[in-house]
Amino acid sequence: MLTHYLILQFKLLNRNIRDFGMHPLLAYVLIFGLIAGLGTLIFQRMPNYAPYIIIGICVLLQMRLSQKQRTDFLQIVYGNKTKHLLRITENLIISIPFVVLLLVENQYIAAVALPIASAILAFVDLSSKSIVLPTPFSKSPYEFTVGFRKSFLFILMVYGLSVISVCVNNLNLGLFSLFVLCIICTTYYGKVENEYYVWIFAESPNKYLTHKILTAIKNTFLMVFPMMALLTAFSPDNWWIVLLITAIGMILVIAFLLAAYSTYPPGEIGFLELIFILAVFIPPFVLVVIPYFYVRSINRLKNTLV
Amino acid sequence: MIKIVDLHKSYGSKSVLKGINAEFQSGKTYGIIGENGAGKTTLFRCIAGLERFDGTITSDLQPLKNHLGLLFAEPYFFDKITGEEYIRLLCYARHKKIDNIADKNIFDLPLCQYVTTYSTGMKKKLALLAVLLQGNEYFVLDEPYNGIDINGSIALTEILLKLKDLNKTVIISSHIFSTLSDTCDEILVLRNGIITETVQRADFQKLEDEIKGSRIKDLVNKLGLE
Numbered sequence: 001m002l003t004h005y006l007i008l009q010f011k012l013l014n015r016n017i018r019d020f021g022m023h024p025l026l027a028y029v030l031i032f033g034l035i036a037g038l039g040t041l042i043f044q045r046m047p048n049y050a051p052y053i054i055i056g057i058c059v060l061l062q063m064r065l066s067q068k069q070r071t072d073f074l075q076i077v078y079g080n081k082t083k084h085l086l087r088i089t090e091n092l093i094i095s096i097p098f099v100v101l102l103l104v105e106n107q108y109i110a111a112v113a114l115p116i117a118s119a120i121l122a123f124v125d126l127s128s129k130s131i132v133l134p135t136p137f138s139k140s141p142y143e144f145t146v147g148f149r150k151s152f153l154f155i156l157m158v159y160g161l162s163v164i165s166v167c168v169n170n171l172n173l174g175l176f177s178l179f180v181l182c183i184i185c186t187t188y189y190g191k192v193e194n195e196y197y198v199w200i201f202a203e204s205p206n207k208y209l210t211h212k213i214l215t216a217i218k219n220t221f222l223m224v225f226p227m228m229a230l231l232t233a234f235s236p237d238n239w240w241i242v243l244l245i246t247a248i249g250m251i252l253v254i255a256f257l258l259a260a261y262s263t264y265p266p267g268e269i270g271f272l273e274l275i276f277i278l279a280v281f282i283p284p285f286v287l288v289v290i291p292y293f294y295v296r297s298i299n300r301l302k303n304t305l306v
Numbered sequence: 307m308i309k310i311v312d313l314h315k316s317y318g319s320k321s322v323l324k325g326i327n328a329e330f331q332s333g334k335t336y337g338i339i340g341e342n343g344a345g346k347t348t349l350f351r352c353i354a355g356l357e358r359f360d361g362t363i364t365s366d367l368q369p370l371k372n373h374l375g376l377l378f379a380e381p382y383f384f385d386k387i388t389g390e391e392y393i394r395l396l397c398y399a400r401h402k403k404i405d406n407i408a409d410k411n412i413f414d415l416p417l418c419q420y421v422t423t424y425s426t427g428m429k430k431k432l433a434l435l436a437v438l439l440q441g442n443e444y445f446v447l448d449e450p451y452n453g454i455d456i457n458g459s460i461a462l463t464e465i466l467l468k469l470k471d472l473n474k475t476v477i478i479s480s481h482i483f484s485t486l487s488d489t490c491d492e493i494l495v496l497r498n499g500i501i502t503e504t505v506q507r508a509d510f511q512k513l514e515d516e517i518k519g520s521r522i523k524d525l526v527n528k529l530g531l532e
Contacts, residue, residue, distance in 0.1 A: 149386040202372035
């Protein structure tokens with residue numbers, strides 16, 4: 001029963017990755033690369049806090065599987081005992097790359113603590129009737145409204161990191177936080193919405209995209225502004241670096257947005273993700289792909305918007 | 307007015323709509339009935355412009371989709387969005403400013419809560435309310451009564467009658483015949499991708515009797531229930 005469930009989950013995950021327009025194998029390589037890269041960077045920049053941050057990131061990911069609606073379903077289908085077994089297994093699987101990272105960094109206590117915390121978390125059910133989190137983005141729907149709420153804990157962590165950067169007099173760490181915050185904003189455009197939410201707009205594809213881009217720029221600025229202000233106040237001479245990173249972040253947000261709509265309706269791309277990954281790792285290339293994705297998005301939206 | 311001429315729609319080699327011709331007048335409500343898989347939802351998607359098709363669909367207001375309120379049988383909602391934010395999103399999409407949403411919340415929905423916490427009926431009411439507040443001229447409502455409680459159903463019938471008074475064009479599908487006979491001026495019967503009958507109000511009873519007729523009894527008898 002346990003094996004069957006895990007195989008099913010693996011299949012569902014692969015389907016979701018394919019729907020996103022990426023080959024699963026490529027996605028796994030990227031995820032492991034991201035964890036290894038970010039983890040190493042965190043250990044380099046702030047060795048004292050790194051184990052806590054790594055454990056925190058892992059727990060945040062595991063919490064996504066602890067939603068009450070989901071755990072209730074597991075209980076109804078498999079019964080209480082098997083549900084707990086399943087949840088422990090899921091959490092332990094998620095913790096594997098983080099435990100490996102901690103072991104590589106010689107953080108043995110944290111490497112032991114993480115699986116224990118993961119197993120304990122398997123017994124926690126998070127109610128979906130959570131308090132509605134107010135956002136400053138509600139008036140310009142919807143990506144930032146939803147994204148802000150979904151990534152709230154990550155945002156808190158990144159802002160916490162920026163405050164620490166000021167406390168430990170490390171501007172680079174602050175700039176890194178700023179960049180990560182922009183990357184969080186890009187994830188809000190990681191997937192194109194259901195066709196109904198495109199269809200309802202009484203706008204041409206051109207106006208629709210322009211409107212989306214302007215909203216993305218405005219909301220990204222709203223999101224990063226307090227951090228920009230903090231870092232600029234901390235290091236006034238380096239205001240231009242803060243501005244440059246924000247600008248790069250905004251360009252990435254726009255690139256993500258256009259890349260997503262260039263696959264509309266989702267599930268038909270092959271080489272696009274490769275172009276996009278290239279663009280992310282070779283920043284100037286982003287400026288080249290943005291017009292390409294824009295034209296492609298317009299063509300894709302023409303079927304739905306008049 | 308919406309006019310459909312020789313509408314064909316296929317998915318691969320499977321032909322779903324095989325030459326639909328119909329005209330939907332302003333100030334009238336039309337019911338579409340048909341068995342599951344008859345093509346009702348596909349027809350609605352074609353009217354909304356969500357599907358490519360052969361044939362023509364015209365309307366007196368252009369483009370049709372920008373004046374159309376579309377309610378799906380199973381509306382889709384985002385996670386972490388409140389009822390009020392959902393209504394604002396739909397109105398915003400049509401450049402419709404909306405004030406005092408609370409006053410317009412005739413279904414007493416908990417608009418400040420996430421939609422994911424709503425029951426099926428509440429979600430349907432929310433989707434319907436948002437479509438109504440968009441200020442559309444045409445309405446295509448796929449199974450609007452499904453999942454709605456008795457009070458909600460009564461209110462919905464009143465809303466449909468009000469839309470007729472306001473000279474709107476309304477097309478609805480329902481598997482509950484009484485909801486159609488209470489609200490519709492005409493009922494179109496969709497079978498195997500074509501409209502086989504257009505029944506006027508005076509003949510609704512006859513149509514209901516036909517539906518309840520021997521065919522269904524025969525099917526039930528096939529179960530061999532003991």
